[in-house]
Amino acid sequence: xxxxxxxxxxxxxxxxxxxxxxxxxxxxxxxxxxxxxxxxxxxxxxxxxxxxxxxxxxxxxxxxxxxxxxxxxxxxxxxxxxxxxxxxxxxxxxxxxxxxxxxxxxxxxxxxxxxxxxxxxxxxxxxxxxxxxxxxxxxxxxxxxxxxxxxxxxxxxxxxxxxxxxxxxxxxxxxxxxxxxxxxxxxxxxxxxxxxxxxxxxxxxxxxxxxxxxxxxxxxxxxxxxxxxxxxxxxxxxxxxxxxxxxxxxxxxxxxxxxxxxxxxxxxxxxxxxxxxxxxxxxxxxxxxxxxxxxxxxxxxxxxxxxxxxxxxxxxxxxxxxxxxxxxxxxxxxxxxxxxxxxxxxxxxxxxxxxxxxxxxxxxxxxxxxxx
Amino acid sequence: xxxxxxxxxxxxxxxxxxxxxxxxxxxxxxxxxxxxxxxxxxxxxxxxxxxxxxxxxxxxxxxxxxxxxxxxxxxxxxxxxxxxxxxxxxxxxxxxxxxxxxxxxxxxxxxxxxxxxxxxxxxxxxxxxxxxxxxxxxxxxxxxxxxxxxxxxxxxxxxxxxxxxxxxxxxxxxxxxxxxxxxxxxxxxxxxxxxxxxxxxxxxxxxxxxxxxxxx
Numbered sequence: 001x002x003x004x005x006x007x008x009x010x011x012x013x014x015x016x017x018x019x020x021x022x023x024x025x026x027x028x029x030x031x032x033x034x035x036x037x038x039x040x041x042x043x044x045x046x047x048x049x050x051x052x053x054x055x056x057x058x059x060x061x062x063x064x065x066x067x068x069x070x071x072x073x074x075x076x077x078x079x080x081x082x083x084x085x086x087x088x089x090x091x092x093x094x095x096x097x098x099x100x101x102x103x104x105x106x107x108x109x110x111x112x113x114x115x116x117x118x119x120x121x122x123x124x125x126x127x128x129x130x131x132x133x134x135x136x137x138x139x140x141x142x143x144x145x146x147x148x149x150x151x152x153x154x155x156x157x158x159x160x161x162x163x164x165x166x167x168x169x170x171x172x173x174x175x176x177x178x179x180x181x182x183x184x185x186x187x188x189x190x191x192x193x194x195x196x197x198x199x200x201x202x203x204x205x206x207x208x209x210x211x212x213x214x215x216x217x218x219x220x221x222x223x224x225x226x227x228x229x230x231x232x233x234x235x236x237x238x239x240x241x242x243x244x245x246x247x248x249x250x251x252x253x254x255x256x257x258x259x260x261x262x263x264x265x266x267x268x269x270x271x272x273x274x275x276x277x278x279x280x281x282x283x284x285x286x287x288x289x290x291x292x293x294x295x296x297x298x299x300x301x302x303x304x305x306x307x308x309x310x311x312x313x314x315x316x317x318x319x320x321x322x323x324x325x326x327x328x329x330x331x332x333x334x335x336x337x338x339x340x341x342x343x344x345x346x347x348x349x350x351x352x353x354x355x356x357x358x359x360x361x362x363x364x365x366x367x368x369x370x371x372x
Numbered sequence: 373x374x375x376x377x378x379x380x381x382x383x384x385x386x387x388x389x390x391x392x393x394x395x396x397x398x399x400x401x402x403x404x405x406x407x408x409x410x411x412x413x414x415x416x417x418x419x420x421x422x423x424x425x426x427x428x429x430x431x432x433x434x435x436x437x438x439x440x441x442x443x444x445x446x447x448x449x450x451x452x453x454x455x456x457x458x459x460x461x462x463x464x465x466x467x468x469x470x471x472x473x474x475x476x477x478x479x480x481x482x483x484x485x486x487x488x489x490x491x492x493x494x495x496x497x498x499x500x501x502x503x504x505x506x507x508x509x510x511x512x513x514x515x516x517x518x519x520x521x522x523x524x525x526x527x528x529x530x531x532x533x534x535x536x537x538x539x540x541x542x543x544x545x546x547x548x549x550x551x552x553x554x555x556x557x558x559x560x561x562x563x564x565x566x567x568x569x570x571x572x573x574x575x576x577x578x579x580x581x582x583x584x585x586x587x588x
Contacts (some may be wrong), residue, residue: 144472151472152445206385208415208506209405228507239418246414288469289562291569 020220021068021100021199022253027323027364028271028330029357030069031062031349032104032257033080039339046342051081052088054342057311058335059092061346063099065353071104071134071332076142079339086119093127101130104257104332105203107138109157110147112181113165117189124198125191132365134222134257136203137160137210153180159213162202166217170195201255204236211236215243220252223326226259229304230322237326255330259337260308262315262351269310273336274298277307280338308333312351316359325365331360375536376400379382379435381428381450383412383444386463387507388420390439393513395422397544402431406446429454437536439463439501440492444471444484447491458493459533464500465562483558485527498528498537499557500548512570513545517524523573525560525580527551545574551580559583 022028035055038046048055059070070092072085082088089101101123106116110150116133124131144151160178167174168189177183197240201222202214214221221240223233237254244252255302263269274295301307308318319331333356335348376399383405394401403416403423413425432438432454439461444448447464466477466484467514477484485499504512504524514521524546528534531552538548551557560566564577 139470141469141472154443208388208419209384212415228505229511232507232510235419239415242418243414286563289465289467289564289567291565291567297570 010017010235020253022329024041024251026329027361028068028253028255028331029353029360030071030100030330031058031067031352032071032073032332032334033058034073034075034080034334034337035081035088036338037079038342038345039079041341045079045339047082047364052344054345055081055088056091056095056344058342058349059099059101061094062349062353063096065350066357067099067349067353069100069102069132069332071102071132072103073104074107074134074138074143075140076146077140086123088165089123089131090126093123094128096127096130099130100132101127102132103134104222105134105136105138107140107143108135108161108165109137109154110143110149111161113161113168114181114184114187114189116165117168121189121191124193129197132199132201134201134203135165136205136224139205139224149180155209158179162217166219169193169198169200194276203257206233206236206239208236212243215240215247215249216363218244218247218249218252220255220330222255222257222330222332223328224257225306225322227301227306230256230325231284233326237328241273241327244250253329254327255332256326256328257334258306258308258319258322259334260315260318261336261340262310262312262348262356264311266314267308269314270299270302273307273309276336276338276340312355315352316356316363320363323360375436375540377402377434377436378540379404379426379438380423381405381432381438381440383407383416383420384441384443386412386441386501386506387439388416388423389509390441390463391416391420391423391499393510393544394439394540395420396510397540398472400424400457402426402435404428404431406442406449414572432458433585438495440488441501444473444477446485447488447508450492451486452492452494452529455492458495459530459536460495460497461493461501462497462499462557465502465567466565467562478493482555484561485554489554496528496530496533497554498526498530498533499554499560500524500526500537500541502557503560503564504570505568508568515545516542521545521547521572523547523549524568525549525551525557525576527554527560529554529559549573549576549580556580 062070073082085103120131173186173188201220203222204210205224261273278293302309305318305322308315333352336345378399379402380387391403401423404426405412406546409425416425441463462485488498524541526548541548
C-alpha cells in the first residue's frame with residue numbers, strides 16, 4: 001500500500017462503535033443555537049465576536065445544567081455568527097467535560113466531506129470523544145452561491161456528500177469517486193476515529209424523500225420543527241421507522257428540534273417571546289415573500305406545541321407531549337431565539353436543564369409505566 | 373363536467389399534502405415523482421395513503437385534472453406532451469431564497485405561471501394552491517358555510533378551466549376566489565398580499581382590490 005500508516009489506521013478502525021446516544025430506552029436533551037447577533041441591554045447589537053464568546057458561555061451553562069448536547073447551526077448572513085461551528089465547538093470542548101458537541105445542522109450539500117471529517121475527527125479527539133453531527137440539505141441556501149454550487153444539484157449534492165462522509169466515518173481506507181469532488185484512492189485520513197464513533201443524524205424539514213434517505217443510510221432522524229402541528233410529523237416518523245424495518249436497518253432514535261422560551265408564568269413567557277419571534281419571522285418575511293406574521297398564528301403555534309413557550313411546568317408538558325406524539329427520545333431546545341439578550345438565553349438554557357428536563361423525564365417515565 | 377381522477381405530479385412536501393387532501397375529499401388520486409412508481413409507492417402508502425403511485429406520463433394522460441407541484445428548476449425536465457389539452461394546476465412558486473435564481477422565472481413580468489404555461493405548452497394552466505403553506509392546507513380545511521372557512525384564489529384565462537378547479541377547491545374545504553386572467557396570479561406569488569396569509573374569501577378579495585387600487 002502506498003500509505004505507510006494505512007496498517008495502523010486499519011487496526012484502529014476495528015475498535016467497537018460507541019453506544020448510540022441516546023441509548024435504547026434513554027433520553028437525550030440538547031440545546032441548539034443559531035448564534036444570532038443578540039441585543040445589549042440598551043437594545044443595541046452586541047458585537048459579533050462577543051456573541052461568539054457568549055455562545056461558548058451558553059454551552060458551559062448547558063453542561064452545568066445537566067444537558068446532554070450543544071449544537072451550532074450554519075449560516076452565512078448578516079446578524080448570524082454561526083459560520084464556523086467546529087471552531088466554536090473546539091473552544092467549548094476546552095471548557096466542558098461531558099457535553100456532546102454538535103451541529104444543527106451542518107449544510108453538508110455545500111461542504112467538502114473530507115474537510116468535515118477532518119474537523120469533526122479533530123474535535124472528537126480534543127474533546128475526548130464528544131463530537132456529533134446533524135447534517136442536512138439546508139433550508140437557507142446562501143451557502144450555494146457562496147461556495148460555488150448550483151442549487152439545481154440540491155438533491156444530488158447532499159446524497160453524494162452524505163455517502164462520502166459516511167464512508168469516511170465507517171470504513172477507511174476509502175476509494176471513492178463522484179460528481180462533485182476529486183476521487184479518493186485508498187485514502188486514509190487522520191486523526192482516525194472508530195467506525196460509527198461520531199454520531200451523524202440527518203436533519204429533515206418535512207420532505208418524505210429526505211426521511212427515506214435517512215433510513216437508507218441507517219442514520220438517526222432529527223425533525224426540524226418550525227411551525228404547524230406536531231402531529232403532521234407523525235406520518236414522517238412512521239415512514240422512517242417502516243423504511244428502516246424494510247431495509248433491515250438497526251433501530252435508531254428520532255429527535256426533534258424546537259424553538260421556545262421559558263419564564264416564570266405562561267403569560268410572561270408568551271408576551272416576552274411574541275416580539276422576538278414575530279420580529280424574527282417578519283425580518284425573514286420580505287426575503288421569503290411571506291405575509292406578516294400575525295398574533296393569532298403565534299398563539300396557534302404555542303397551543304399546538306410547535307413552539308414551546310410558557311412556565312417550566314407548561315414547557316415540560318409541551319415537550320413531553322411532543323416527544324410522546326412522535327416517539328422521540330431526543331429533544332433539542334432552541335432557547336430564546338433571535339436577538340434576545342445573552343443573559344436571557346443563558347437563563348433559558350439553565351431553566352430548561354434544571355427545571356424542565358427533570359419534569360419531562362418524570363412525565364415520560366409515568367407514561368412508560370402506564371401511570372399517566 | 374365531473375372531475376374524479378386527479379394526477380398530482382411532484383411527491384415532495386406539497387405534492388403529498390395535496391394528495392392527502394384530495395384523497396380525503398373522495399377523489400381518485402395518483403402521485404408521481406422523479407422516481408419510479410415503486411419508489412413513490414414506498415412512501416406514498418404511508419404519508420399519502422390512498423394515492424396510487426404512477427409514472428408521470430401515464431398518470432397525466434389518464435387524469436381529468438393535473439396538479440403540478442415540483443421544484444421549479446425541475447419543471448423543464450417534465451416532457452410536455454402528456455399535458456397537452458389538459459387542465460393543469462400550477463401550485464408552484466418561484467422562491468429565490470429556496471430555488472436560487474432561475475433566470476427564466478426572474479424575468480416574468482406576467483407572473484411565473486406564464487412561464488409554466490410556456491414550458492407545458494398546449495395545456496390550460498390555472499394557478500391556485502400556491503399561496504397556502506403545505507402544512508396549513510389540511511389543518512385549515514372547513515366545511516361549507518363554516519364562519520372561519522378560508523379562501524383560495526384561483527386564476528386562469530379559460531373560464532371553464534377556472535370553474536373546474538374552483539369546484540375542486542370548494543370540495544376540499546375552501547371558498548374559491550376566481551380571478552379572470554392567469555396574469556392575475558402575480559398577486560398570489562411570494563411577496564403578494566395573500567401569500568401564506570390564511571385569509572377568508574372576503575379578505576382575499578379585499579386584499580386584491582386594495583392591490584389594484586394601489587397600482588392604479
